[in-house]
Amino acid sequence: MRRLPYLALGIFAVQAPDSRPDSVTIESGTLRAAFDKLLPMTGRIALLLPEADRKLDGVSFKSEMPYVVPRTDAKKMLEQLLLTQGLALLPEVDGLYSTLCSLAATLNDPHTRSHIQTVEPSEIPASRNLNVPLALAVPLAHADASVVVESLRPRRGELQWEALGCTASAGPSYVIVICPGPALSVALEKVHRLDEEADLAAGKTIEDLRARVAALEAKLAEKPGTKPGR
């Protein structure tokens, strides 16, 4: 019984009230206004690098009407807003804080490059909304890797390829793609489609070649005294 007050104190400490509001209202304005409202809702602390900090003030967005973002959606909303501007909150020291920086520097800046997370194909669905640079080696069964890399390039504009720090390189039987989660999903779909097309093309090639063999063998068989065999 004498321990009860201590126990009560312990429970009180664990259940400290959360001072964050249940929702915030986002209106048209600068990206900073939205950032300043949404970030505290996520419970994260950000380190603002000068270039990214300036971008928060320099970019504004319009919303037809104010909309309410519940706390549960604040993280997703914030990451989407940042991604549209090629920015990302990169987690540091196991999520102790996050650095706001430009994704365009993914490969050129050793710090941003160090935040590339390698994912496996099975992890793609879970990382679809992850706004951090992700690296994936996609095995190719049929398509030529250099052709796949070339065909990813024309979509730069569509994917904001460079602004989002995306890149692709060819290996012997794979391509390595680096993109933030949402762009990586799009790139991956394209790679798979190209590989399937190459598979179909290979199937068609085999059919054509078999037909050609059959035709040649038939031609040889027409001649008396010849056998179409080996």
Add this chain to the structure above:
Amino acid sequence: MKFSRSAAVAFTCALAFPQAARLLFQAASRAERSDFVLVSSGVDSRTVLAVISELARAADRRVSIGANESRKLEVQKVVLTGPLKVPASKIESALESIAFTYGFIFLPPESEDLPWTLVDLEGFDRNQIRTRARLISVEEIDAYASRYVMVSVVLKLQRVDALKVSASLRPFFPESGLERVIAIPTSNSLQISAVGPTVAALTKLVRGIDREPTAVDEKAEARKKEIADLKARIAALEKRLEAQAGKPK
């Protein structure tokens, strides 16, 4: 005893760098080490130098900073959106992480009595960064996955050609800088030199590439072989037809 040893270190630094007027942050004693709250936001934001020196003291790490580096660190400010409480166990990682964010890296001391050296990634001493990288084993990679110190590891590849893999990783290091991947053809290995998190990510990527062939791979190989066989058969048949056409009736 501790004081006399630190004084000797400071003296050594002064001797080693007579014109550089290096700063030397004295570490706190281990008994004083506790959680650290970093406040650096808005108008109260502190310089990177101030933040690094505070964290170095809290991390119990003696640091030597050259005059050029010191000037550069004084110009930049650390802007946080709120007070940052750093648990005692993570102060070292936070220190290295913040320094690296602003383009600096810590070089470990060459002997126990010497301080760590903070080096500018683009400064005159940058050549030291790679030469003083820690050579680690594959088993140690995870331990360095959140440490911003330069490490070097050799990965042996089982199934794929190291030369081809290193070529495919080259675009990820566009600047001819400190971090790099080199193939060692004689042992079919890759040497990766980079900071801990980059080495961890690249290792995972390389392991994904250096995998067992799947059923899809086998089907693709079988198709390639069939196409090659059919082409060879067509060439042989065409040759026979040509020969036959050339024969007098």
